[in-house]
Amino acid sequence: MTEIAAVAIIIAIGLTLIRALMGPTLYDRVLAVNSLGTKIVLFIGFLGFVLGRPDWLDIAVLYALINFVSTIAILKFFRYRSFQVPLHRRPVPKAPTVQGRDNV
Amino acid sequence: MSELLDILLLIKPWVGGILCVIGALLALIGSIGVLRFPDFFTRLHAASITDTSAVTLGLLGMAILAPNWLVVFKLAAIWLFIFLTSPTGSHALANAAHTAGLQPVLGRDLKRPDNREEEA
Amino acid sequence: MGYFAGLIFVLAALWLGLSGIYKPLLLILAGISILISVVLASRLETVDREGSPYGRTIPILSYWAWLLVEIFKANWPVIKACVSANLNINPAFVRVKTRCESDLAKTIFANSITLTPGTVTVEVEGDKLLIHALFEEAATPASFDEMDHRSYRAADGKRKEELAA
Structure with a gap:
């Protein structure tokens, strides 16, 4: 059964890859790559079960981590054109009730 | 009692496999939606199917098939991590597109707004 | 303080769950890596008032x-x-x-x-x-x-x- 699941996931990865290649805007491509990462995590899991080596889930954990960080990093870069801008809100010295706008 | 246990052990691989297949099919439907939907904001909704139900069902199926508890722990870690990060990623994407001035397709007739080319 | 207690707990659970080998050498390595992570996290200054809602x-x-x-x-x-x-x-x-x-x-x-x-x-x-x-x-x-x-x-x-x- 996991073989069927793995094949279905491969087809899904192919379809998402088409969107990543032809997506009209930058955000479509980033969305497709992010979704691709989630599907690859599932695929690595299924493949591990098909080949009888569930230890591969370690790689899947790493892939999930890198997927999130890379999405945020790409978005931050295309917003500020730099990685040097701090993302977290600096503490406001006088009035702590001010709800500053969160960046990204 | 032992007969019940035997039956449970017998159907365990089938239940796990069917859950895996359903999860994979949901991921497939999600990517069909990503291909078909008219603009970025609607594609975001299609992608969130993959991030929520496909991941949940697929990982649940794998957890039922898992040979030991270590694998179940890893699957739970992946599930928790994806559930914590996927809304953050979606929101960051939507907010970035909105701030950059990407106009969405609105209404039932899916009228296309004139977007300037946002290519970088 | 509660933030760091929670961080140490989560990191330790993650190591024990992911490694699966419980030899003394590896447990010592686990302690060292948890210590490094906590020091790095404290240098980041990301702790705020609502950071640890236990x-x-x-x-x-x-x-x-x-x-x-x-x-x-x-x-x-x-x-x-x-x-x-x-x-x-x-x-x-x-x-x-x-x-x-x-x-x-x-x-x-x-x-x-x-x-x-x-x-x-x-x-x-x-x-x-x-x-x-x-x-x-x-x-x-x-x-x-x-x-x-x-x-x-x-x-x-x-x-x-x-x-x-």
């Missing part, structure tokens, strides 16, 4: 259980829209006012909306949320009322008195 663990967990059911219910129309022959969708922007006050409650509410297929939080301004919905008729402000109320109860609840005291 007191609200049980309400937040019960909120999660309710949210999971909601997510699965909300998946169905989106799946139908994906595979139907004519795209039967009606995308729209909706503005929703929330009663949540603390950043934690607002984060939980906005993340729940984003996690539910069919609705995505685009922007948070003060107590107003800009939401992109796939089906306009299903995304009236009243439909977010229950989620708003529950996330307020889960995260804010008695917090106001705690902060005032």
Whole structure:
């Protein structure tokens, strides 16, 4: 059964890859790559079960981590054109009730 | 009692496999939606199917098939991590597109707004 | 301080769960790597006032259980829209006012909306949320009322008195 699941996931990865290649805007491509990462995590899991080596889930954990960080990093870069801008809100010295706008 | 246990052990691989297949099919439907939907904001909704139900069902199926508890722990870690990060990623994407001035397709007739080319 | 206790606990659980080999050498290495992670985290200065809401663990967990059911219910129309022959969708922007006050409650509410297929939080301004919905008729402000109320109860609840005291 996991073989069927793995094949279905491969087809899904192919379809998402088409969107990543032809997506009209930058955000479509980033969305497709992010979704691709989630599907690859599932695929690595299924493949591990098909080949009888569930230890591969370690790689899947790493892939999930890198997927999130890379999405945020790409978005931050295309917003500020730099990685040097701090993302977290600096503490406001006088009035702590001010709800500053969160960046990204 | 032992007969019940035997039956449970017998159907365990089938239940796990069917859950895996359903999860994979949901991921497939999600990517069909990503291909078909008219603009970025609607594609975001299609992608969130993959991030929520496909991941949940697929990982649940794998957890039922898992040979030991270590694998179940890893699957739970992946599930928790994806559930914590996927809304953050979606929101960051939507907010970035909105701030950059990407106009969405609105209404039932899916009228296309004139977007300037946002290519970088 | 509570933040670092929680961090050490999570890191230790992660190491024990992922490694699966419990020899003294590896446990010593685990201690060293946890120490390095904690030192790096303390240098980052990301701890804030609402960073460690342990007191609200049980309400937040019960909120999660309710949210999971909601997510699965909300998946169905989106799946139908994906595979139907004519795209039967009606995308729209909706503005929703929330009663949540603390950043934690607002984060939980906005993340729940984003996690539910069919609705995505685009922007948070003060107590107003800009939401992109796939089906306009299903995304009236009243439909977010229950989620708003529950996330307020889960995260804010008695917090106001705690902060005032």
